[in-house]
Structures are given as structure tokens and as C-alpha cells.
Amino acid sequence: MRKMLDKEFFDRPATAVAKDLLGKYLISPEGSHMITETEAYVGPQDKACHSYKGRTARTEPMYDEPGTIYIYFTYGMHYMLNFVTGAKDYPAAVLIRGVEGIVGPGRLTKALQIDKRFNHRPLRRITGLWVEDRGVIIRPREVLRTPRIGIDYAGEWKDKPYRFVLKKKDGRSRP
DNA sequence: ACGATGATGAAC
């Protein structure tokens, strides 16, 4: 089983998409990697979400179709990879924080050579970046939910459990 | 614990 995730998959609340992206495969020019860590930025009311400040040149991709790639540059050196979720003109997205073997949103984009070339483009084969369902089943007990990282400025939104991490298989639960 | 390093948005 190998199905490319389509617009319909991303046309849902960011938290649902973030959770369901765990165990899916990110396909890039550097190969295929299972997604292991995500964060949801749920919309313009979310103080941690870039669209909280309104529509600007930077956040424009978030207002496009679900499944659009949103990439921004921060701290003068790191590219962050996001997928737009929900209806067109509703600015929400999911940050991809880690894949199997690569932990950290900045390390991930560096390792997979993802930069602004992919910004505001659709997640499709032609783009060179897309996501596949390869039939990996994730049980609820394999998912850790925590507050999001690096958003201490976000007031009451700071502690919302919008970060999803796929727990490592440790073998201890196997018979 | 801190500095790197530059785009971004808001203030002036």
C-alpha cells in the first residue's frame, strides 16, 4: 500500500492532521522518511500561529489550498517545513519537527535540503516533495502529546497540547 | 548558557 496524501487529507483541523501525519512518509529528493514529530498551528486565533498577526507576504501560503507547503526562514539560519491545513483562506498549518533518524525542524530541512524553493507549492510528485501513506498503523498509546516547543510568548496558547510525538519502539512491550 | 545570523513586522 502506497497512497499519496491528497488535498482531502489536509482539509481538516490542524490538530487532526498533525496527529495523523505520524507514521506517514515524507518523500523528498533525499529519500523517504517516516514522520515522527509534528505540531499544529490551528488558525488566526492561535497566538503562536504566524497568521495571528494577519495576512502578510510571509504567511500568504497559509491562505492557500490545504496541502500547500509553507516554508519560512528563522533565527537567520533555519528553514521550517509546514503543511497548510483546513479550507482555503483559513490560515492554519502543521510544522514537521522530526522524521525517523532526524530530530528537530531545522536539522530536518538541512538534511533533506528543503528550502524556499518549495515554499507555496503543492505537496505533489511534480514538486519533488510529497507525503505517502504506506500502511503503517499508529495506536493511540504510541502517541505522546505535549505543549509546543519555543512559543513561550503565546500566552494562554502556550500550554495547549498541540505537539504530537511518535514514541520509539523499545521492544519491551513485545512478547 | 550563549552566540550565530538574517528575514520579518512594527515602530518611528
Add this chain to the structure above:
DNA sequence: TTCATCATCGTA
């Protein structure tokens, strides 16, 4: 045009 800030990371 200037300034503070930043969904981070490597080194100490």
C-alpha cells in the same frame, strides 16, 4: 530606516 524578535542549533 531602525529595532526587537524569532515555531533553532551547535558549542561551552
